Amino acid sequence: MGSLAGAALLVGHPATAAAHLVTTGMGPVYDGAGHLFLTPEDLVPVLAIALFAGLRGPAAGRRAMFLLPPAWLMGGLIGSVLRVGAPASTPALSFLVLGGLVASDLRAPVAWVSGLAVIVGLVHGFGNGAVLRDGAGTLGLIGIVAMSYVVVTLVAASVVSLRVPWMRIAVRVAGSWIAAVGLLMFGWALR
Amino acid sequence: MIRRASRRSAVLPFGAALLLASLPIPTSAHVERGPATGFLTGLEHPWSGLDHVLAMIAVGLWGAQLGNPAIWILPVTFPMVMAMGAMMGLLGISLPGVELGIATSAILLGAMVAGEVRPRLAVAAVLVGFFAIFHGHAHGTELPPGQNGMLYSMGFVIATGCLHAVGIAIGLLHRWPAGRLVMRGTGAVIALMGVRFLWRALT
Numbered sequence: 142m143g144s145l146a147g148a149a150l151l152v153g154h155p156a157t158a159a160a161h162l163v164t165t166g167m168g169p170v171y172d173g174a175g176h177l178f179l180t181p182e183d184l185v186p187v188l189a190i191a192l193f194a195g196l197r198g199p200a201a202g203r204r205a206m207f208l209l210p211p212a213w214l215m216g217g218l219i220g221s222v223l224r225v226g227a228p229a230s231t232p233a234l235s236f237l238v239l240g241g242l243v244a245s246d247l248r249a250p251v252a253w254v255s256g257l258a259v260i261v262g263l264v265h266g267f268g269n270g271a272v273l274r275d276g277a278g279t280l281g282l283i284g285i286v287a288m289s290y291v292v293v294t295l296v297a298a299s300v301v302s303l304r305v306p307w308m309r310i311a312v313r314v315a316g317s318w319i320a321a322v323g324l325l326m327f328g329w330a331l332r
Numbered sequence: 333m334i335r336r337a338s339r340r341s342a343v344l345p346f347g348a349a350l351l352l353a354s355l356p357i358p359t360s361a362h363v364e365r366g367p368a369t370g371f372l373t374g375l376e377h378p379w380s381g382l383d384h385v386l387a388m389i390a391v392g393l394w395g396a397q398l399g400n401p402a403i404w405i406l407p408v409t410f411p412m413v414m415a416m417g418a419m420m421g422l423l424g425i426s427l428p429g430v431e432l433g434i435a436t437s438a439i440l441l442g443a444m445v446a447g448e449v450r451p452r453l454a455v456a457a458v459l460v461g462f463f464a465i466f467h468g469h470a471h472g473t474e475l476p477p478g479q480n481g482m483l484y485s486m487g488f489v490i491a492t493g494c495l496h497a498v499g500i501a502i503g504l505l506h507r508w509p510a511g512r513l514v515m516r517g518t519g520a521v522i523a524l525m526g527v528r529f530l531w532r533a534l535t
Contacts, residue, residue, distance in 0.1 A: 181482060232482065244408055310404045317408040318493055322485045324415035328422030328472060329481030 173273070173284025177292070182232035183265050183285075184292070189239035189319050190261050191293040192312050194254050195300025196246055201254040202297035208255055210290040212262025213269075217282040220270020227268030230330055235261060236323025243316025246309075262289075370480045374487025377471065378495060383434050383529045384467055386522045388492055390441035391460055392499020393515055396506055397445060402453055403503075406460050407496040411489050413461040414468035418488075421472020430473075431533040433466030438526030445519025448512070 177184055187209070194205035220227075239261070242249070266282070273281045303309050378384055388410075395406040420427060427433075441463070443449075444456075451459075471488065502518065505511025 181486065244412070314404060314408055314493065317412050318489045321411040321415035321489045322482065324412070324419050325422070325472075325485035325489070326482050328415075328419035329485065332422045332481075 169278060169280035170284040170287075173281035173286075174288045175284075176269070176281065177285050177288040183269070185319060185322075186232070186235035186239055186261050186265060187289050187292050188296055189236070189243055189316065190254075190258055191296035192243045192300055192316060193239060193249075194258065194293070195297040195303075196243065196309065196312060197249060197251065197254050199301050201251045202301050204251055204255040205258040205297055206290065206294050209258040209262040209293055210286045212259040213266035213289055214262075214282060214286045216263035216266025216268075217270040217273060217285070218266075218279070219263075220267040221273055221279070221282070222270075224271045227264055230327070231264055231268060233323050233326035233330060235265070236319050236326060238323075240316045240319030240321070240323055244313050244320055245316075246313055258293075371483040371487040374484035374489075375491045377484075377488055378491040381470075382525070383438055384471075385495060386525055387434065387437045387441055387463065387467060388495030389499040389502070390438065390445055390519065390522045392496040392501075393445045393503050393519060394441060394456070394460075394499075395496075396500050396503020397448055397515065398450060398453075398456060402456055403500060405453065405457055407493065407500070409457050409461050410464045410496065411492055413464035414471075414492065415485075415489070417465035417468025417470075418472030419468075420465070421469040427466065427469045430466050430470050432530065433463060434470060435526055435529035435533050437463035437466060438529055439523050440526075442519045442521070442523030442526055446516050446523055447519075448516060 177187070190205055190209060191202075194201045239257070242257075266285075269282060269285055273279070273285075300309075300312055303312070378388070391406050391410055395403040398406075417427070440459070444459075503515065505514055
C-alpha cells in the first residue's frame with residue numbers, strides 16, 4: 142500500500158518546466174507549430190481524441206474541433222502564469238485513457254467527447270504554457286493551438302468519412318497501440 | 333487416384349514444414365544488447381527473437397482463420413496485455429518460466445493454426461492474452477534504461493502490430509483451398525519451431 146502510494150505520488154508530482162521549443166528559424170508561431178509535430182507526448186493525444194471523436198460521428202467531431210484548441214490556449218495561458226509543468230505522468234495517462242477509448246469504440250455521448258476534448262486541451266496546454274513563457278511566448282502557443290485545430294479537423298473528418306468496416310477496425314487497432322504505449326510509459330516512469 | 337493426389341497435396345506442406353524446422357538456426361532469442369535509444373531501436377527489438385516473431389505471426393494467422401471479429405480482437409488483445417507483461421518486467425515483478433511460456437506459445441498457437449482449431453472467441457482471446465504476458469515480460473525485463481522510453485515503446489508496439497499484420501496478410505490465403513493448406517503448414521512449422529525453442533529452454 143505504501144509503495145503504491147509512493148508510486149502514485151511520484152507520477153502525480155508536478156514536473157519542473159525544463160523542456161524547450163524547437164527553433165524553426167521562422168518565428169515563434171512556426172516554432173509552436175513545429176513543437177506539436179515534433180512532440181509525440183502532445184501529438185498522439187491530439188490524434189487519439191480526434192480518432193475517438195471521428196468514431197463517434199460528425200457531431201462529436203465538430204465539438205472536438207471547436208473545443209480542444211481554445212481549451213489548449215486557456216491551459217497554456219494558465220500554465221505560463223503559474224510556471225508549473227503538468228505532472229510527469231500526464232502523457233502516459235492520456236495515451237492509456239484515450240487509446241483505450243478508441244480501441245473499445247465506446248458508445249459515449251457527444252457531451253463526453255466534448256468534456257474529454259476540453260480536459261485534454263487544458264492539461265496538455267497547461268504543460269506547454271510554462272515551457273513557452275521562456276521561449277516562443279503566446280505566439281508559440283498560438284502556433285500549437287492552430288496546428289491542433291488542423292490535426293483534429295483533418296483526422297476526425299477522415300474517420301467520420303470511413304465507410305469500409307475494416308478501416309474503422311484499423312482505427313481501433315491504432316487505439317490499442319496507443320493504450321499499450323501508455324501502459325509501457327507508466328512502466329518506464331515507475332522503473 | 334484423386335484421393336491419392338489430395339493426400340499427397342496435404343502431406344507436402346507438412347513435409348516442407350518438417351524440413352524447414354530441422355534447418356539449423358542461430359540462437360537469437362531474447363537477449364538484446366545496447367541502449368534503448370529510441371523509436372528505431374524499439375522498432376527493431378521485436379524482430380530480434382525468432383520465437384517472438386513466430387508467435388506474433390501465429391496470432392495474426394489464427395485470427396485470419398477464425399474470421400471476424402477474432403481477426404481484429406486477437407491482435408488488439410495481444411499488444412495491450414503484452415504491455416501489461418512488459419510493465420511487470422519493467423517494475424521488476426518476477427514471472428516464473430518466461431522462456432518456457434514463450435516456447436509453449438509458439439507450440440500452442442502454431443498447433444491451433446495447423447489444426448484450424450475454432451474455439452469460442454473468449455477462449456481464443458484468453459489464450460492469446462495469457463501468452464502475451466510472457467512475451468511482454470521477457471521484453472520488459474530486458475529493456476535497458478534508455479534515452480526515451482516513450483519513443484522506444486512506440487517503436488516496440490508498432491513493430492509487434494506489424495508482425496500481426498504479416499500473419500493476417502498471409503491469412504488472406506485462407507480464401508483458397510490450397511491457401512488453407514499453406515496456412516496450416518505454416519502453423520505446423522511454427523509449432524515445430526516452438527518445440528525447438530522449448531527444448532533449448534529446457535536444456
